[in-house]
Amino acid sequence: MSTLLTLPVLLPMLGAALSIVGSRSAALQRVVGVVVLTAVAVLAGVLLVATDRGGPIVAELGGWPAPVGIALVADRLSALLLLVSTLVTLAVLVYAIDQRIADYGRATASTTFHPMYLMLCAGVSLAYLTGDLFTLFVAFELMLTASYVLITRRTGAKRIRAGMTYVTVSLMSSLLFLTAVAMVYAATGTVNLADLAGRVGDLPPGLQTVLAMMLLVVFGIKAAIVPLHFWLPDSYPNAPGPVAALFAGLLTKVSFYALLRTQTLLFPREEPWTLMLVLSVATMLVGVLGALAQNDLNRILSFLLVSHIGFLLFGLAVFDAAGASGATLYAAHHITVLATLFLVSGLITRRTGTVALDQMGGLLRDAxxxxxxxxxxxxTLAGVPPTAGFVAKLALLQAGAGSSVAAQVVAGVVVLASLLTLYALVRVWVRVFWGEPVPPLPDDDPSDEVVVGTARSAVPMYAATGGLVAASLAIAVFAGPLAAVTDRAGVDLLDREPYRVAVLGVQEGR
Incomplete structure (x- = not known):
């Protein structure tokens, strides 16, 4: 089983290499991408079942035992998020392949898209499975390097500006991350997460606070936590449609996973985290109020993405097993639903030729x-019963209700942000689907993704989007068993011992 743990990282890398070698064959690239991601999804499902039944699984790379060598670790949390993320990447890839065929009619292959897409998937898998801080840094750099290429493909003036913002902020956060890793190593002599869990507690309280804040800032930038969110609403709306969906579904959630893993494992707390409660409120409200002020469909979704990161932060801020469980369940739902909405946005702009709400209308009659x-x-995103969003938010509210008075107040903000989210999305519905149909606008920018009036079928694009919709419905249908898994994952996160024993083979204090 430990050998299987390396395959979610190796298979996408090998697939990327094969895509480059076979770059003259569009069919080969497409088949390789779909087959590789299907295999990774199957492996993630196997890992989830295995870790839920038998606890964490560890692979010691190169035969060097932890904490000296690099260890890959799968537990319930990482296996679940890996499975959901891989299913989303597979659906987005199918959508992207058909968009290229249906809207551009290209029989030739892309020399960059498929290799970079698979390398980004390898980085995501590595981030979920790595057991040490430096390899986590490598995983983020792998993701970001691939994302730099993906976000700047089919460049236009607006996309270049957005790409510059994205690259600049990402490089800054990477520099801070490397600095944080160096500080942790200088203070403890290790970067292995399981080993750090036993050493950080021996550091002076002031130094512990500095290290915790450094990692909070690093992952806060990458996860778009207010006030470190400014880059996201300017970057994602200008990315190619499938790329925006992939980024919205994965990148911020991988960063939240890293934040959740490091804070619970290295800096345990007995009480709710007041600073995180404040950040969760700010993120929820700033994001949703920003969405209400927008006329651009993709910017609305980008601000809602920021807002709902605040819901994840609330689960972390409660800092107990119930909060961690609620955050894990919400992350699985959030990965799926945000990617779906960005894909739907791509289908809407494909028909209308615009992302401006005031230039749309009547799609309910036509589509x-x-x-x-x-x-x-x-x-689902608004949390209307009985959707997956409602189930996940209910878990967060129950965690908040059983915690401190401050957490109970923030639980009220969760309800308010959910109502404002519903209002923002109803506003989109009214503008886009009600009223009289508006003739499609001409494609004024040939470098843009919007192509109007194509004669080719886009059935796979709709099928991929429908598949993600079905996945979100499945989360609601199987909410009971899924919540049981996330409950056990939450207990493991706060206990820390199952993780440490699996990696180091020793109990805390020995």
Missing amino acids: PGLAVLFAIPAL
Whole structure:
């Protein structure tokens, strides 16, 4: 089983290499991408079942035992998020392949898209499975290097500006991350997470606070926590449609996973984290109020993405097993629903030729299926019963209700932000789907992704989007068993011992 742990990282890398070698064959690149991601999804499912039944699984690379060597570690939390993330990347890849065929009619292969897409997936897998801080840094750099290429493909003036912002902020956060890793190593003599869990507690309280804040800032930038969120609403709306969906579904959640893993494992707390409660409130409200002020569909979704990162932060801030469980369940839902909404946005702009709400209308009459594809994830994101969003938010509210008075107040903000999210999405619905149909706008910018009036079928694009909608419905249908898994994952996160024993083979204090 430990050998299987390396495959979610190795297979996408090998697939990327094969895509480069076979760059003259579009069919080969497409088949390699779909097959590799399908295999990774199957492996993630196997790992989830195995870790839920038998606890964490560890692979010691090169035969060097931890904490000296590099260890890959899968537990319930990482295996679940890896499975959901891989399913989303597979659906987005199918969408992207058909968009290229349907809208651009290209029979030739892309020399950059498929290799970079698979390398980004390898980075995501490595980030979920790594057991030490430096390899986590390598995973983020792998993701970011691939994302630099993906976000600047088919460049236009606006996309270049957005790409510059994204690259600049990412490089700054990477520099801070490397500095934080160096500080941790200088203070403790190790970067292995399980080993750090036993050493950080021996450091002076002031130094512990500095290290915790350094990691909070690093992952806060990458996760778009207010006030470190400014880069996201300017970057994601200008990315190519499938790329924006991939980024919205994965990158911020991988960063939140890193924050959740490091803070619970290295800096345990007995009480709710007041600073994180404040940040969660600011992130929820600034994000949703920003969404209400927008006329651009993709910017609305980007601000809502920021807002709902605040819900994840609330689960972490409660800092007990129930809060960690609620945050894990919400992350699984959030990965799926945000990617779905960005894919639907791509289908809407494909029909209308614009992302401006005041230039749309009447799509309910012309495209009722598209209206359904938007309505279900919109209601899910708002948390309307009995959707997956409602189940996940209920878990967060229950965690907050059983915690401190401050956490109970923030639970009220969760309800308020959910209502404002519903209002923002109803506003989109009214502008886009109700009223009289508006003639499509011409494609004034040939470098843009928007192509209007194509004669080719886009059935796989709709099928991929529908598959993600079905996945979000499945989360609601199987909420009971899934919540049981996240409950056990939350207990493990706060206990820390199962993780340490699996990696080091020793109990704390021995």
